[in-house]
Structure formats: C-alpha cells, structure tokens
Amino acid sequence: MPDISYPAELLIKNAVKQRVWRRSGMSLLVAVVGLLGVLALGLAMVIGAQPRPNDTSAPSCGGQTMNTDQVCDEYTNGIRTSTSYYQDMVDERNHGDTGVVVAGGVATAAALLAAIPLLRAYNPRKPWGAPLPLLCPRCGGPHLREKTMSHSITVGRIKTTYRGTVTLCTPDCGFTTARRPDPVTPKQRRSTPQQDRKPPRRYGPRH
Numbered sequence: 548m549p550d551i552s553y554p555a556e557l558l559i560k561n562a563v564k565q566r567v568w569r570r571s572g573m574s575l576l577v578a579v580v581g582l583l584g585v586l587a588l589g590l591a592m593v594i595g596a597q598p599r600p601n602d603t604s605a606p607s608c609g610g611q612t613m614n615t616d617q618v619c620d621e622y623t624n625g626i627r628t629s630t631s632y633y634q635d636m637v638d639e640r641n642h643g644d645t646g647v648v649v650a651g652g653v654a655t656a657a658a659l660l661a662a663i664p665l666l667r668a669y670n671p672r673k674p675w676g677a678p679l680p681l682l683c684p685r686c687g688g689p690h691l692r693e694k695t696m697s698h699s700i701t702v703g704r705i706k707t708t709y710r711g712t713v714t715l716c717t718p719d720c721g722f723t724t725a726r727r728p729d730p731v732t733p734k735q736r737r738s739t740p741q742q743d744r745k746p747p748r749r750y751g752p753r754h
C-alpha cells in the first residue's frame with residue numbers, strides 16, 4: 548500500500564519516466580504510430596465508402612460472396628439488426644456512404660493537424676521541462692529544469708489528482724524535488740485564493 552498522503556515521490560517518478568521516454572524517442576514513436584493508425588483508418592473510411600456506380604461484382608456478406616437470391620442478415624450481440632437483399636447491397640455500395648466518407652475525412656484532417664504539434668512536443672532533442680534559473684543544491688550546476696506533473700489515485704470510486712512542480716537535475720546528478728503537491732479534486736480546484744495560500748495542509752481524510 549503506497550503512502551498516498553504525500554505523493555511527491557510519485558510525481559518525481561512520473562517526471563523521470565517522462566524524461567527517459569522522451570529522450571529515448573519512445574514517446575515520439577508512440578505518437579507517430581498513433582497518428583499513422585488514425586490516418587490509415589480515416590483514409591480507409593474515405594476510400595471504402597466512396598460511391599462505386601460502375602462496380603457490378605457480387606456484394607459480400609460477412610466475407611462471403613452473395614448470390615442474387617440470398618439475404619444478408621447482420622447481427623449485433625446475437626440480435627438481428629438488419630436484413631439486406633442482394634440488390635440493396637449493390638445499391639448501397641453504388642451510392643457510397645456520405646457519413647462514413649465525412650467521418651473518415653475528419654479523422655484524416657485531425658491526424659494531419661495534430662502531427663506537427665505532437666512531433667514537436669515529443670521531439671527527443673527537446674529538453675524536458677522549463678529551465679530554472681537556480682543552481683542545483685547537490686552538484687551546483689545550472690541544469691535544473693522544472694515541470695508541473697500530475698498523478699491520479701483512485702480509491703474506490705473517488706479519484707484524486709495530485710499536482711506539483713517537479714524539479715530535476717541531470718540524470719548523472721540525480722537531484723530531484725517536488726513542491727506544492729496540492730490534492731486537486733473537482734470541488735477544491737477553484738477554491739478561494741486565501742485558502743490556497745494557507746501553508747499547513749492536511750492530506751488525510753477529512754472528518
């Protein structure tokens with residue numbers, strides 16, 4: 548059972564993991580694979596749902612080529628949801644599906660629009676966090692960088708998100724610290740500023 552009353556260690560762990568992942572290019576790889584997946588799906592939808600007025604081949608039902616006297620039943624969770632005659636299937640294919648084409652186009656456009664900001668954010672050469680104009684208390688070097696990290700813990704049905712600013716020195720130095728790991732819950736998020744400034748903070752369950 549981890550000590551959830553003071554999650555600084557968890558925030559630091561997340562920050563170190565994030566820095567390692569980004570530097571190794573794994574974050575970039577995951578982003579690229581995700582983008583390509585959305586792009587491929589979007590293009591497949593656009594191309595697959597195009598109208599094909601000149602296509603006279605037999606339609607297929609569940610992967611099997613249909614005969615003109617066959618009926619295609621579609622089942623969802625064991626319940627028949629649609630019955631289509633051979634000619635319906637041909638007409639459907641010949642007219643295409645505008646909704647699917649539009650949805651595919653939106654997915655394709657979203658993947659293309661997200662590509663540049665994502666690739667920039669996960670660039671392995673981009674350093675983690677923002678520089679801190681202070682000298683490291685351990686090695687004395689000017690390599691401190693900080694970033695706000697969050698960590699969510701779910702106990703039963705209550706999810707609590709902790710946030711704090713994590714400061715890291717170089718991996719060689721190994722200095723890490725986290726400050727102000729405020730428990731943030733939807734109710735407390737926009738509490739009054741005076742309450743936020745009070746230094747003694749209780750993390751345990753309230754009575």
Ligand SMILES: [Zn+2]
Pocket residue numbers: 683684685686687688690716717720721722
């Ligand atoms: Zn240091």
